[in-house]
Amino acid sequence: MTRSQTRGSKSAVASSEPVNADAIGPDLLTGDQVIETYNARLPALRSLVEEVRFTIDDALATAGISVSSLESRLKELKSTLKKVEDKSYADFDQITDIVGARIICMFRSDLDAAKSAMESCFDIIEYDDKSISDPASFGYMSLHLLAKIKSEYEGPRYGKIKNQIFEIQIRTICMHAWSSIQHSLEYKGFWDVPISLKKDINALSALFYLADTQFAAVFAAKTAEFAKAVENSSGLEGVAFNAQELDFETLTAYAESKFPSRSANTKKADVSKLVNEIKMANINTIGELDRQVSRGIPAMEADENKRGSSYNIVGAVRVSLSYASKTYHDITYPSGPISRPFMDMVIPE
Incomplete structure (x- = not known):
């Protein structure tokens, strides 16, 4: 039903x-x-x-x-x-x-x-x-x-x-x-x-119970990882956080900390897709990501002003990175480059 x-x-x-x-x-x-x-x-x-x-x-x-x-x-x-x-x-x-x-x-x-x-x-x-x-x-x-x-x-x-x-x-x-x-x-x-059949029935019942327990344990661990990532992201200049491997939890914590005034109302599928795109661009740590995103923020802000609407935290990361990293841009738009009218606003490396 x-x-x-x-x-x-x-x-x-x-x-x-x-x-x-x-x-x-x-x-x-x-x-x-x-x-x-x-x-x-x-x-x-x-x-x-x-x-x-x-x-x-x-x-x-x-x-x-x-x-x-x-x-x-x-x-x-x-x-x-x-x-x-x-x-x-x-x-x-x-x-x-x-x-x-x-x-x-x-x-x-x-x-x-x-x-x-x-x-x-x-x-x-x-x-x-x-x-x-x-x-x-x-x-x-x-x-x-x-x-x-x-x-x-x-x-x-x-x-x-x-x-x-x-x-x-x-x-x-x-x-x-x-x-x-x-x-x-x-x-x-x-x-x-x-x-x-009694032994088999008992074994199956216990397996379902074990699965229930393990699912709960995985969720608790995931929650703890996110809490740790959020705590570490309180200072984006921190060495420990910058060295953290990019994953769903650390990217979410990073985006929320990097863009605290932007909407965090995002779909989990969008965050997961962004993690995959970033890793395909050979960006594997939060520090590497932050260096590129920071370079592209001025261009991203000019881009959204032209659009007349604001990006949420995922959009802000994606567009900033698209301006700053040609590798990421080419992965995101495999059919060919799109117009990036504010490239002159990207901070040089």
């Missing part, structure tokens, strides 16, 4: 297969009661799906949490009937996952942050943290929350949806991948697994 999809909202009432409304049991919630209540609440349930998704998206953005994807769905009528039959509910409101959302985080370290964001925007009724279970177990899956719209929210927008419980699942990419594979294997629990 993609980030923009809401599963089941269009097909919750109609079903191509007949439903046995009396199959649930005389002393429990009947099929007819489920159908009647579901259809009566359907508009409100659809509204709740939209409200939950919007609120989660906003809360994650406010908290600065980057996620792989956000999914939301309304359980179809047929699936709801099947669940009531399997679980033997006595009341429709006991079905807590008719509306559901799933947050797919990048790393395990994001799980607590995402949970805190959910606590800030919903009333949490129940926690079920499967993410801290034995990593070699079959149940290595996710954090589940049961929630409601905050009780203090008032008005017609919330009147029909604020008392409906819904489910939020919070997983990492690895947890989600393992859960998807587990679902395809059609084993509901470890008790279902043949003895001959």
Whole structure:
């Protein structure tokens, strides 16, 4: 399911297969009661799906949490009937996952942050943290929350949806991948697994856990490298920083320090492309880069004044370097040279 999809909202009432409304049991919630209540609440349930998704998206953005994807769905009528039959509910409101959302985080370290964001925007009724279970177990899956719209929210927008419980699942990419594979294997629990496969299942589960751990470690190391590069770049004349090898982290720190008044809102792909171009021009350290960029800055500034708009930090490095280094210019424009009208403003070596 993609980030923009809401599963089941269009097909919750109609079903191509007949439903046995009396199959649930005389002393429990009947099929007819489920159908009647579901259809009566359907508009409100659809509204709740939209409200939950919007609120989660906003809360994650406010908290600065980057996620792989956000999914939301309304359980179809047929699936709801099947669940009531399997679980033997006595009341429709006991079905807590008719509306559901799933947050797919990048790393395990994001799980607590995402949970805190959910606590800030919903009333949490129940926690079920499967993410801290034995990593070699079959149940290595996710954090589940049961929630409601905050009780203090008032008005017609919330009147029909604020008392409906819904489910939020919070997983990492690895947890989600393992859960998807587990679902395809059609084993509901470890008790279902043949003895001959249990060791393999345990090993696979542990591998997913290890991958989760290693991804988090790599990200933490990357963050530390960037922090170190930023600290070293506080004095661009520093020998240590000038001697640092050019890479994604050091170039980003350099550009932000060299052009502090310019926009740092850049695409990661643009930074990566710039690193590759610079290295192809045989510029391998921050010191070498800074010498060339500094020579080209006057020409770059004249160039952007003529354009009538400002370069961001990546553009400023790229254009300055294009003026100062013919090798870099030829790599950047392999089809032939472009006009560089301010070459006379380049500082001589």
